[in-house]
Amino acid sequence: MNATVLDFHPLEPLARDLMERALEPHILLGMPHLTPFGLSETWLMKELGHRHWLMLARQLGMNNADFRTADGEEAYAAICATSLSNARFETVRANDILTIRSLLTPVSRTQVSTRHRLAVRGMTIGEVELISTFVCRMREGDNYSIARVAMPQLKETTPCEVNALATLASAVRSNKAAVCLGLSTDELKTRRSYRFEPDQTQEFNGAGLFYFAQFQAVADRASEKWFSRLQGLLALRERRVFFRGNVRAGETLSVDLVGVSDDHLRLHCVIRRSDGTVIGNVFTRYGS
Template sequence: MSAALLDFPTPGPSVRDLVERAVDPHILLGMPHLNSSGLSETWLMKELGHRHWLMLARHLGLDTADFRTADGEEAYAAICATSLTAARFNVARANDILSIHSKLSAVSRTQTSTRHELSVDGRRIGTVELISTFVHRAIKGNNHSIARVTLPEPQGQRFEWSALAKNAADIRNGRLRTHFGIPVLAEKALRTFRFNPSISQEFNGAGLFYFAEFQALADRALENWFPSKGPVSRREVFFLGNIEKNESVLFDLIDCYSDPKTVYGQLRREDGKVIARMFNTCADGA
């Protein structure tokens, strides 16, 4: 009499285990994380956006970043402002270890901040802050109808002040007069760059133009106009809307100085709606 050997599959890691792995503070850098100048800012923003959403899910007591309104409708933790300061991404090389130490704080009933301190081999290479707010599509399938929505918040939550969140509110309400030393209300474009986003490359899994692609688009324009510009050392982006698939987006250069060390630009839809305002300071060029 022979006994059949049964092959029982080994249980895989739990979702909670995978979330903990995803927010591990250390990453071995390789080609996906780098560009010709060092650490890729576009990759970094996608990675930090992912960490932001997972940290927010844990903060709300969820196993995954599956956010829902009170009536079960899908909601998204949309990034509404980003800040990059003291960036020295040229330090990063393949096989270096990037350390990301992150902290989450609620800044209002509707907004959450995560702050990420970046270092390579003990050398600080920058700080990033992301501010998110929950949104949904007021009209199903329409990216122009993105609107804020309130989700249940933890009991006894304390709010922390954020200069980035305040500037974002002032940008939206027209209260911020100058930023990075440049008048904010001036909107006459010095130059305009037209871009046709790829549905398969620049839109995320929610069908929205990915927040990390806003700055990537602006860099394409600036590199086209100023080929010798240096890498960005400081950047703030304030997000005001989104675009539909198959819709063009335009980057307007509004003002710049120091040839062009400091730049203020805006992204707008074909209908003229401004969907982002962006302020950059670059290191010395080549």
């Protein structure tokens, strides 16, 4: 007797359902989430960026985060500014449960903010804000041609709030901000420099863009070279990153130290692409 075995595959969950699961507030921490000095900032920023995009898609009533322009072209909710405050990442260890409480608020027709409060063992270990703006490539495959676009789903009647981080970001980009984290925003004097060539399989995201979470990572690589004697002695307390452009695969980046406090606890770095254009400002404050 021959028997036919039918292979019934269970139905895959809907993307919409998985979006909700991905936004659950509790994460059990292990090796992927940690460094020798506590919670990984790079992992955290990737996770919060993912949550930011999913929250935005949910806000727009979408079934996934496949953003499109009015004419159907692929668009991206690109992070244009980040703020980290009250960081205590060095207190985090394996098997801790990280709780993330998040809130989304529109800033304009093209910008959205998400705020994330981080807690471990009932203790706040940081507060993060991400601001994104919708962009698309004006020339296919060219990361130099990234430009802002308005999304039709964000109605003009959507209530917006005055946002301090967005205001500061605009002022930094237009050279109208005097200070950030107690440091001058002036970019003219380079004190030290570090060169870095991003790897397309490591530092670029699925959209082919240099990933926003890598800006602070590259700045940290540079500061570790410049101030290696302080490695492991100081902990991250605050960071502000302002994004001003992107790079093409194969480019070499220059990280320039343009501002530093006398105690070396506050740094201002600018990241330039190969043609000298500034694509990011990174302000950092460390503490004991």
